[in-house]
Amino acid sequence: xxxxxxxxxxxxxxxxxxxxxxxxxxxxxxxxxxxxxxxxxxxxxxxxxxxxxxxxxxxxxxxxxxxxxxxxxxxxxxxxxxxxxxxxxxxxxxxxxxxxxxxxxxxxxxxxxxxxxxxxxxxxxxxxxxxxxxxxxxxxxxxxxxxxxxxxxxxxxxxxxxxxxxxxxxxxxxxxxxxxxxxxxxxxxxxxxxxxxxxxxxxxxxxxxxxxxxxxxxxxxxxxxxxxxxxxxxxxxxxxxxxxxxxxxxxxxxxxxxxxxxxxxxxxxxxxxxxxxxxx
Amino acid sequence: xxxxxxxxxxxxxxxxxxxxxxxxxxxxxxxxxxxxxxxxxxxxxxxxxxxxxxxxxxxxxxxxxxxxxxxxxxxxxxxxxxxxxxxxxxxxxxxxxxx
Numbered sequence: 001x002x003x004x005x006x007x008x009x010x011x012x013x014x015x016x017x018x019x020x021x022x023x024x025x026x027x028x029x030x031x032x033x034x035x036x037x038x039x040x041x042x043x044x045x046x047x048x049x050x051x052x053x054x055x056x057x058x059x060x061x062x063x064x065x066x067x068x069x070x071x072x073x074x075x076x077x078x079x080x081x082x083x084x085x086x087x088x089x090x091x092x093x094x095x096x097x098x099x100x101x102x103x104x105x106x107x108x109x110x111x112x113x114x115x116x117x118x119x120x121x122x123x124x125x126x127x128x129x130x131x132x133x134x135x136x137x138x139x140x141x142x143x144x145x146x147x148x149x150x151x152x153x154x155x156x157x158x159x160x161x162x163x164x165x166x167x168x169x170x171x172x173x174x175x176x177x178x179x180x181x182x183x184x185x186x187x188x189x190x191x192x193x194x195x196x197x198x199x200x201x202x203x204x205x206x207x208x209x210x211x212x213x214x215x216x217x218x219x220x221x222x223x224x225x226x227x228x229x230x231x232x233x234x235x236x237x238x239x240x241x242x243x244x245x246x247x248x249x250x251x252x253x254x255x256x257x258x259x260x261x262x263x264x265x266x267x268x269x270x271x272x273x274x275x276x277x278x279x280x
Numbered sequence: 281x282x283x284x285x286x287x288x289x290x291x292x293x294x295x296x297x298x299x300x301x302x303x304x305x306x307x308x309x310x311x312x313x314x315x316x317x318x319x320x321x322x323x324x325x326x327x328x329x330x331x332x333x334x335x336x337x338x339x340x341x342x343x344x345x346x347x348x349x350x351x352x353x354x355x356x357x358x359x360x361x362x363x364x365x366x367x368x369x370x371x372x373x374x375x376x377x378x379x
Binding site for chain 2: 062063081192
């Protein structure tokens with residue numbers, strides 16, 4: 001059976017690659033060091049494949065038909081989507097997919113009550129381009145991208161995201177393969193693209209959220225995290241942290257390390273990352 | 281405005297969704313905006329707001345907030361989108377907010 005060897009969650013905001021030079025030097029250094037520490041955690045776990053979970057910024061699914069989750073099952077991916085290349089300032093890249101695992105996730109989740117969409121084609125923007133740039137700059141680890149709806153109501157509630165994460169973890173662990181699998185959630189932390197808090201970061205919310213997840217008590221997370229509280233910290237963006245709840249569900253109730261946090265107004269986002277300490 | 285007020289069936293939402301994915305369509309934002317807006321069935325208030333890049337009005341009509349700064353980038357360029365960039369400053373001015 002496959003093994004989940006690491007579970008990570010980290011921010012993907014485009015300023016990290018698009019206009020990092022406009023942030024103060026101490027923010028730049030903390031961000032680069034933070035992403036490097038996240039990359040170290042990933043590579044130390046020696047993954048054969050990454051299962052990613054991130055917000056679809058309403059790039060792939062027209063509003064007439066938006067799935068909660070959509071699994072990319074193609075053999076090959078490429079990014080960034082054309083219009084987003086200048087924005088993220090990342091050259092075109094290719095990364096392998098993993099059809100067998102993608103299909104196993106769709107089938108296994110269906111058998112356990114989660115009907116997932118799946119796709120042969122998905123456009124990538126900052127959701128994968130930024131974290132892959134920092135964590136796997138050679139783009140040499142296959143990716144199964146799971147795009148989720150974090151921002152177009154109705155979004156899946158926090159409890160449902162945790163439940164999906166538990167099922168996703170169960171399905172991966174039941175997959176008949178000797179593969180080592182990393183789970184990487186991307187998005188958040190507080191930011192408000194398109195809202196009145198465009199130039200604000202809610203540091204208190206971000207730190208509280210990371211500490212809450214790091215404690216490893218999903219029942220408490222279910223009680224204390226709400227869509228309303230997330231939206232209050234940044235209506236159009238902070239809710240991307242729903243993807244982090246999927247990661248937590250997959251990790252199980254184990255504690256996590258807060259690897260870095262940089263509240264950056266120049267990047268218009270609370271930038272951070274954490275990694276779960278999985279039981280051996 | 282806000283994500284909970286998004287009007288999924290608003291024609292402007294479909295136009296912006298597709299404009300970000302289609303370079304040929306995107307080119308027409310500059311050269312054939314009036315024809316484009318008519319083809320997509322925008323109402324007169326939507327047309328006025330988009331013509332004037334009145335993103336606050338667009339948000340009030342139910343355009344998804346995430347699309348609003350993207351609209352300023354469609355008109356002002358998406359590269360090097362720091363807080364003093366033309367696109368971000370246009371957003372700030374239209375929303376009456378400051379860094």
